[in-house]
Amino acid sequence: MSFDPESLVYDDRGLIPCIAQQEGTGEVLMMAWMNAESVAKTLETRRVTYWSRSRKSFWIKGETSGHTQELVDLRLDCDRDCLLAVVRQTGAACHTNRRSCFYTSVSSGNEIELMKPMAD
Amino acid sequence: MSFDPESLVYDDRGLIPCIAQQEGTGEVLMMAWMNAESVAKTLETRRVTYWSRSRKSFWIKGETSGHTQELVDLRLDCDRDCLLAVVRQTGAACHTNRRSCFYTSVSSGNEIELMKPMAD
Numbered sequence: 001m002s003f004d005p006e007s008l009v010y011d012d013r014g015l016i017p018c019i020a021q022q023e024g025t026g027e028v029l030m031m032a033w034m035n036a037e038s039v040a041k042t043l044e045t046r047r048v049t050y051w052s053r054s055r056k057s058f059w060i061k062g063e064t065s066g067h068t069q070e071l072v073d074l075r076l077d078c079d080r081d082c083l084l085a086v087v088r089q090t091g092a093a094c095h096t097n098r099r100s101c102f103y104t105s106v107s108s109g110n111e112i113e114l115m116k117p118m119a120d
Numbered sequence: 121m122s123f124d125p126e127s128l129v130y131d132d133r134g135l136i137p138c139i140a141q142q143e144g145t146g147e148v149l150m151m152a153w154m155n156a157e158s159v160a161k162t163l164e165t166r167r168v169t170y171w172s173r174s175r176k177s178f179w180i181k182g183e184t185s186g187h188t189q190e191l192v193d194l195r196l197d198c199d200r201d202c203l204l205a206v207v208r209q210t211g212a213a214c215h216t217n218r219r220s221c222f223y224t225s226v227s228s229g230n231e232i233e234l235m236k237p238m239a240d
């Protein structure tokens with residue numbers, strides 16, 4: 001069955017969430033948003049390209065920081081309203097320079113920092 | 121720093137996306153939504169409890185199917201607008217009886233089924 005980005009289910013802003021996961025380790029790196037055109041660009045270029053809600057523009061991950069995400073596999077869920085991008089992440093995925101955005105754990109009612117920023 | 125579910129960033133429906141990931145294997149199982157009260161319930165009961173947008177009610181994962189998610193760790197991202205639940209999944213996470221909802225891959229412009237429904 002051929003894939004059409006328009007066949008995904010987008011929210012009322014025309015966006016779909018995309019989870020980025022590191023190939024091999026399975027680490028969940030981040031979650032950001034795509035529109036139909038950024039889904040198409042990601043598949044064409046194999047460079048993960050989100051839609052920046054704040055800047056209202058395409059966000060080619062790592063274009064300025066060098067912390068790129070090379071697409072290994074793009075998957076969709078059963079409801080076609082969420083994407084999973086399996087990627088090869090260069091450096092930190094998080095803007096805080098941590099490998100993953102999910103560096104805070106809730107433990108016994110407290111927030112615990114699980115990882116430090118990476119060395120430059 | 122003590123954790124308050126109200127300190128998370130919810131969308132205009134009062135919801136935050138939550139990614140469920142299998143402990144150990146790192147497999148991404150599904151993504152669903154929580155409100156502040158379901159975050160609190162999840163932490164209290166250690167049973168992952170989403171908010172069903174269609175039924176407009178709490179959705180204790182596996183309550184009818186038996187395919188429960190036992191909470192191992194709840195994490196939040198840098199923007200506090202996405203959650204990652206590390207879980208022990210019993211059986212299938214997906215309503216199609218597949219282990220993960222992300223069973224469809226986009227490959228060379230086609231949709232490929234990566235996994236079959238689990239045996240009952």
